[in-house]
Amino acid sequence: AQRVTQPEKLLSVFKGAPVELKCNYSYSGSPELFWYVQYSRQRLQLLLRHISRESIKGFTADLNKGETSFHLKKPFAQEEDSAMYYCAVDNYGQNFVFGPGTRLSVLP
Amino acid sequence: DAGVIQSPRHEVTEMGQEVTLRCKPISGHNSLFWYRQTMMRGLELLIYFNNNVPIDDSGMPEDRFSAKMPNASFSTLKIQPSEPRDSAVYFCASSLVVGGYEQYFGPGTRLTVT
Numbered sequence: 001a002q003r004v005t006q007p008e009k010l011l012s013v014f015k016g017a018p019v020e021l022k023c024n025y026s027y028s029g030s031p032e033l034f035w036y037v038q039y040s041r042q043r044l045q046l047l048l049r050h051i052s053r054e055s056i057k058g059f060t061a062d063l064n065k066g067e068t069s070f071h072l073k074k075p076f077a078q079e080e081d082s083a084m085y086y087c088a089v090d091n092y093g094q095n096f097v098f099g100p101g102t103r104l105s106v107l108p
Numbered sequence: 109d110a111g112v113i114q115s116p117r118h119e120v121t122e123m124g125q126e127v128t129l130r131c132k133p134i135s136g137h138n139s140l141f142w143y144r145q146t147m148m149r150g151l152e153l154l155i156y157f158n159n160n161v162p163i164d165d166s167g168m169p170e171d172r173f174s175a176k177m178p179n180a181s182f183s184t185l186k187i188q189p190s191e192p193r194d195s196a197v198y199f200c201a202s203s204l205v206v207g208g209y210e211q212y213f214g215p216g217t218r219l220t221v222t
Contacts, residue, residue, distance in 0.1 A: 044201075
């Protein structure tokens with residue numbers, strides 16, 4: 001079955017530490033991959049997408065087709081990064097699925 | 109642009125009552141999505157429309173749920189009759205086109221069915 005997994009429900013790191021939020025997907029073809037973020041009391045919003053290959057707020061994500069992973073990374077976490085992070089896969093209109101989410105808590 | 113607008117923001121109703129959630133997508137966006145978010149199941153896609161036409165409603169949990177998009181600027185999600193297990197946050201999102209594009213989310217409607 002096509003699905004997106006995020007193995008960690010909660011990830012806690014100290015400020016300044018590196019952070020990696022894992023995402024694995026099982027899809028046929030070449031879907032588009034996204035990371036969305038939901039800060040406290042704010043709307044769910046796009047953080048970055050694979051096709052843009054850009055760094056947003058210091059975050060990057062690398063697509064590894066061999067491992068079918070799209071892990072989100074940041075070398076130095078900040079307290080304002082504390083939020084809920086969702087990995088999402090879009091198979092160009094055929095399927096659109098969000099992962100279960102990982103709550104990142106950056107401790108002072 | 110105010111972004112995606114949803115109403116009401118909060119809804120409390122009794123089991124068995126009809127509930128209607130409303131969504132206004134961003135002007136010019138051709139695709140509209142309805143999601144349900146719960147602690148147990150996370151964010152689930154219920155249905156999405158392209159050019160006002162329902163494309164995939166396989167995520168709609170049961171016949172008690174129905175969604176319509178009578179025009180490009182308005183959509184409704186109706187639950188009739190409502191049950192306590194329908195309690196969740198319901199999000200509406202829109203995108204320029206379906207497939208491969210960013211989705212813009214509304215603030216959500218928190219539904220509580222007692």
